Amino acid sequence: MACVYIDDGKAKYLDRAYGRVGREKLKTRLIEGCVSTGVRFHKAKVWKMEHEEFESSVVCSDGVELKASLIVDASGFGSTFIEYDKPRNHGYQIAHGILAEVDEHPFDLDKMVLMDWRDSHLGNEPYLRANNSRLPTFLYAMPFDSSLIFLEETSLVSRTGMVARLRHLGIRVRRVLEDEKCLIPMGGPLPRIPQSVMAIGGTSGIVHPSTGYMVARTLALAPVLAETIAECLGSTRMIRGRPLHHRVWNGLWPVDRRCTREFYHFGMETLLKLDLNGTRRFFDAFFDLNPYYWHGFLSSRLSIGELFMLSLSLFGHASSPSKFDIITKCPAPLIKMVGNLALETI
Ligand SMILES: Cc1cc2nc3c(=O)[nH]c(=O)nc-3n(C[C@H](O)[C@H](O)[C@H](O)COP(=O)(O)OP(=O)(O)OC[C@H]3O[C@@H](n4cnc5c(N)ncnc54)[C@H](O)[C@@H]3O)c2cc1C
Structure with a gap:
């Protein structure tokens, strides 16, 4: 509990x-899974990535160049290989x-x-x-x-x-x-969708913008990404190049998932505006919600419709000072969210 x-x-x-999470046990289990399915490893730092129409390559710190139909970058939030259209205001x-x-x-x-x-x-x-x-x-x-x-x-x-x-x-x-x-x-903006390098983990934008959680979500989404890659590269009529990039990025970030992320982002922006008493009142009301809503919010499982219902319910549960906080502190992040939602759905 x-x-x-x-x-x-x-x-x-x-x-x-x-x-x-037992970090060493998790890592051992993941690596064992790779070894048993024939994944080959090369230990080095990636220096550079290059892209041609149907093929990409990574140049490693030891001079080795590896070629691939698709590069998946899992090198964390600080990756320099993933591109953004907007400033990273996280x-x-x-x-x-x-x-x-x-x-x-x-x-x-x-x-x-x-x-x-x-x-x-x-x-x-x-x-x-x-x-x-x-x-x-x-x-x-x-x-x-x-x-x-x-x-x-x-x-x-x-x-x-x-x-x-x-x-x-x-x-x-x-x-x-x-x-x-x-x-x-x-938080911060999502990477440009699509682009030649695919991302997973901290560099792919899946860190929960209001809680910072990511590990469980990555474990849930990695098979979704793997399946899309297998569908594209494993079929007899291989899908490669731009259509492949399009499929993998939109598979990880379909429009509805981008919209719910905007909502979590709105949650983060609102929290950042609250002082200690405002924060206390917020969590007091938040954990009074129907558990379905707060469980779903913390584990990124709610649809955009459910997130709107959560907001209404949160307002209903809030004390008068908390309602005042919501009314005075929310408009700016709310307008930003609505603007971004409009862009996502165009
Ligand atoms: C103290 C702490 C507590 C946390 N608690 C939680 C929690 O409770 N729940 C939760 O969900 N999250 C938590 N997090 C966040 C979570 O750990 C991170 O979001 C997650 O580790 C990011 O994983 P990643 O694999 O994307 O990146 P990273 O863990 O940063 O791994 C990236 C890897 O890529 C390697 N790399 C980088 N550049 C290159 C390169 N050029 N070539 C080759 N390799 C490269 C790095 O050496 C590293 O091994 C916590 C983080 C910290 C620090």
């Missing part, structure tokens, strides 16, 4: 299973996390803390409180047992400060087993 602390007086319990999720052995901690072992928005650890420090009110950060905590816990202080837009919070919660760190600093770019 997951839980969300809205403030010192209010916690919400979310009846939804939550798991931690937001950032910044976090500092530790997997630590501690003397004790106050969290229930059967619950992971998805968000802890309490700010009592800031005491009566007006500067710290004002700063956190403007650019709020939350704690994410996953206890494994009474002395082993993963703790992460996260901000959608800014610097993080975990030390004061741990002191306030009475957590004394004995040993840090893993330390991670994370900068997840979120």
